[in-house]
Amino acid sequence: MSNWTEMAREIAENVLFPVADSVDADGEIPDSHFETLAADGFYGLAAPGDEGVSPSVLVDVIETLCGGCLATAFTWMQHHGVVAGLADSPNTALQGRYLDGLIDGTVRAGVALAGAIPVPPTLWARSVDDGYVLDGVSPFVTGWGIVDLLQVSARDEFDDSIVHVIIPAQPLRGLTAEELPLIAARGSNTVRLTFDGLAVPRDLVSAVVSAEDFAKSQLFGSWINGCMAMGITRRAISELEALGVDADP
Incomplete structure (x- = not known):
């Protein structure tokens, strides 16, 4: 079983965070960010059955990646709503056309x-x-x-x-x-x-x-959106600690 949180931490530290400043300054995310996430299976986290993960793991992964690069994580996390929606769709032809590619990240x-x-x-x-x-x-x-x-x-x-x-x-x-x-x-x-x-x-x-039913589905989405702020906050605290600043009030 994959340790998704640890894998996300490695990507955040080694791929995303080192260039996060330039991503915001230049306004362009390197495509290699998304290629890395796809190669490691992160586009299929909302897939049904054994291919997906629990909501708590998804929260941990989103927080971790947002602490690496907000722009990358924010763009990537939209994908999961489409995977989950299409997986539950009664339109089986549309599922067959797109779902596998969405899960493996060849379609974003x-x-x-x-x-x-x-x-x-x-x-x-x-x-x-x-x-x-x-x-x-x-x-x-x-x-x-x-x-x-x-x-x-x-x-x-x-x-x-x-x-x-x-x-x-x-x-x-x-x-x-x-x-x-x-x-x-x-x-x-x-x-x-x-x-x-x-x-x-x-x-x-x-x-x-x-x-x-649509309004009910937005409750989970709002919870997921809150992960972004938590991820940025965790990164800020870790950076303060690295600088020797006391982060406690």
Whole structure:
């Protein structure tokens, strides 16, 4: 059995942290960071069954990697929501097309879910004969230009359900990206996506869930997001100790 936390610590110390300053200064994450994570199996942590890990181990890994390089870890961690979502998808054809590549890291993914969260939402889905048409905005989409796929979440304009679709992470007819200036994690390539009649065929719909179930799923996501701050805090404390500064109040 792999010791994922120890493996993450080795990557954080030997690969990520030595160049973390330049990643933030230059606004670009070396692709070798993601290649290393993929080679060691870190893209499959949210996979079902024996391929995945427990939530507590995932928390430890995320904290550790965030303490190495926030931009890298923040971009990488979006991937797990897509793996978990597609693993539970009733769309078996879509699973067969992408899931294995997502688990081994040869396909990288991100999420665009913030447009479906507020009430009223900022991103709507309109059902049509052959799928859905998306209109609106999804803010704070991480990994643009880095990932291959996006799981986009939008709220159905008629029944308030949440529609999850998988689309290529690239400019499309009806989809434009605006880069957002960030104080930290600049290399994460975080953008605002604007949807103007983006047509998504039904075979790219991974799931349609109730608003209540979607809200419940966000509780775990919020817990995971808190790991980022903990990872940065742990790194700050260790750096203070290395400098001989008393970190105790």
